[in-house]
Structure formats: structure tokens, C-alpha cells
Amino acid sequence: MKFNKNSLLAVIIVIVFVILAVALFFLLRNFYQEPQIINDQIPVVDSEIKQLTFEEDAERFLQVYFLQPFETIVEKKKFVDREYSRFSFMNVSDENIKFKKELVDTIKLIKEKYEINNLNFETEHDILLALWDEL
Known part of the structure; x- marks a missing residue:
């Protein structure tokens, strides 16, 4: 069985490529592993979660709404939308x-004013x- 130079070179290139691919796989595998989740946190028991009443x-x-300083008007608008x-x-x-x-209707009015850029909420x-006094 006689090999010419080109076929021998091609076989060597394929073998080197396979060895490099396997080595690279094992090397990079360590970098991309999922981090281990350490579950030493204290579990929260359902009875410890306090649900707020409506009031x-x-x-x-x-x-x-009244006491927290919002950094931007957009932040406050997002808060109003969410609430x-x-x-x-x-x-x-x-x-x-x-x-x-009454609360929802008032928040809706504020929300609508934000949408048309009317910032007079007096x-x-x-x-x-x-309403806050009623509470």
C-alpha cells in the first residue's frame, strides 16, 4: 500500500484537527459550565409571607406615590401604570x-394625564x- 505525499498530509491534517477539536471541547467545557446553585438559603414558609389587605x-x-422620590417622570408614570x-x-x-x-378612577385620571403630557395633578x-385620610 503506497501513500503519496498529498494523501498522507491530508490524513495528518484530519488527525490534528480531530485532536485539537477534542482538546478544545474539554478546555472550553470548564468555562461554560452552569454555576452550581448553593441552596443554603433559609426557606420561606408560606405562613411567613404576609399578604397585604386592600387597605x-x-x-x-x-x-x-407621595413620599418616594422618583428619579424621572417616566419612572413615576410606570409606577402609576403598574399600580x-x-x-x-x-x-x-x-x-x-x-x-x-374612587381610587382606581383617580389613578386612571392620573394615568391619562401622563399619556397626554399634562402634569397638573392638583x-x-x-x-x-x-382617600388617604379615610384609611
Whole structure:
């Protein structure tokens, strides 16, 4: 069996390529491994999670809305949008239906004013402050 130079060179190139590919695979495998998740955190028991009542959640919203300094108007608009969605679909007891409706309607007015770039919320703020006093 006689090999010419070109076929011998081709076989050597294929063997070197396979060896390099295998070596590269094992080398790079160590860099891309999933990090081990250390699960030594304290588990949260369901009974430890405190669900806010509607009144507590409304008060939380009002505190954040009036007292937390937002860096930009866009941030505050996102907060209002998110809270409007949350309160709109929130189930409440019969005694809180009127309060919820007034709160959601006021947040909706603020949301609509943000959308048309009308940043005069004096009336809406007065309503929200009155609602906060009711809590």
C-alpha cells in the first residue's frame, strides 16, 4: 500500500484537527459550565409571607406615590401604570368597593394625564390625599 505525499498530509491534517477539536471541547467545557446553585438559603414558609389587605396595599401605594422620590417622570408614570393595573383587577370586600372605585378612577385620571403630557395633578392629588385620610 503506497501513500503519496498529498494523501498522507491530508490524513495528518484530519488527525490534528480531530485532536485539537477534542482538546478544545474539554478546555472550553470548564468555562461554560452552569454555576452550581448553593441552596443554603433559609426557606420561606408560606405562613411567613404576609399578604397585604386592600387597605394596607392602598396605603402602601399612597405612601410610595407621595413620599418616594422618583428619579424621572417616566419612572413615576410606570409606577402609576403598574399600580392602576394591579388595583383594577384586585378583588375587594363589599365594604371597600366604593373606596376601590374612587381610587382606581383617580389613578386612571392620573394615568391619562401622563399619556397626554399634562402634569397638573392638583385635583387628583387632593382626591388621593382625602382617600388617604379615610384609611
